Amino acid sequence: MKSKSIAVVGAAETTQLGVIPDLSQIQLHADAALNAMADAGLKPSDIDGLATTPEWTPNLANYLGITPAWVDGTMVGGCSFMLHVRHAAAAINEGLCSTVLITHGESGRSRVGVGPFSGNRASLEGQFEAPYGIMGPPTVFTIPVLRYMKTYGVSEEQLAMVAVVQREWAAKNPRASMKDPITVQDVLSSRMIAYPFRLLMCCLVTDGGGALILTSAQRAKDFPRKPVYILGTGEGAESWMISQMEDFTTSRAFRVSGRKAFAEAGISHKDVDHLMIYDAFAHLPLYGLEDLGFCKPGEAAGFIWERNTAPGGKLPLNTNGGGLSYMHSGMYGMYALQESVRQMRGVAPAQVPDAKISVCHGVGGMFAASGTIIFSNQAP
């Protein structure tokens, strides 16, 4: 085993997922954290490092009865948890702490115990984007796609197919919010949200949470669950303003993050058995497949259309059903991480047979930031 290796020894989601009107946001964090601690056989007093968002780390530390000697409140949107994993791994390796709890909880749908939406009209996006009628991610995250589609000749049918394939995976998952099969025609006849995006190309809005516990790989063998090792990690950031994204056909943050993670893991793309790409909208798997290097620029839509990422395909992608069909509380990255861990433990509802390496890639904000974690069930 490499001298500096980190493992996931506890992982869990909230007991319920979907619509949870009887739990406030901080209790969603706590429910997931208690489940993860039970999974790892730990008590709050065993945890000495804490990372979380969108709750404040000190609030959650007090709520859970944890006295952390290392804290991280990195908040770059929905991939923040990938960054928490990366930072925690570095902190454990540096001896800053030994057992890190990372939590997410979000009352995205029921909005219990959540502050109001607020906008800062003096910020750069407040001055130069908000006046033009933007209405959250469906009208902002989506803006680049027409440029991508024109550049590579991608059709609305191909965009729709992303949602169709992910629904096939969701159908295998009892906890998925949406399980009924859909066709390309169903997607293209669903309600128009922001052209060219229709309802079924947009993620769900649900309630839930998840938590992970990390420690050194040396200690991991003493825990009840089979360890899931971290082979490589990456992170990146580009612009919080979509209008200032360098190139609307590719994400610089994705490329930076993915390259770092693959280099650190020392693996090539053909070694990857399972892949998660944060899919807030149907175009994200296209950008992810290309920017991570699984497909050449412009080839991801054809790759998905030809069922390479579908059940039975050579590169199983978003096997929980993704943000489009499984759940999406607002910061989905935690649920992508949970599915990678389940696949590496061999306990996923749509288990990929003999999967040994899983790549989990997240986006934060609207192409604003990125985080990539490469997991394995084989000790490095």
Next chain:
Amino acid sequence: MPEAKRPLPKPTPETRHFWEGTAAGELRLQRCDQCRRAYFPPRPFCPKCGSRKVSVFKASGRATLYSYVINHRPMPPFTAPYSIAVVELDEGPRMMTNIVGCPQTPEALQLDMPLQVVFEKQTDEITLPFFKPAGA
């Protein structure tokens, strides 16, 4: 319930020249005096080379349509469907805007179509730049 209003910008010391420009009917950008690159949004240094020696200049107001969506959900005081676009200015930088003076349809809104800036006064302090098809 109070009538919904378009969320208007609050200028800051670093952006005031831009909003004074739009009120005067000018689209003002900045350019680095050293590397000569034009940039947006406003800041008192060059994001390319870091130089603090920069100048404000009046842009041509010409642009092309880089990408957009057409929002179909109700968003008072906007009348759906309406476009939310990113345009590429002739000088290089890109900015978000609405495309006005044409139908809000995919057929009327073709990527790379030439556009021209137009100004619409919102308050005594704030005038917003929009873009319309060139020649319209």
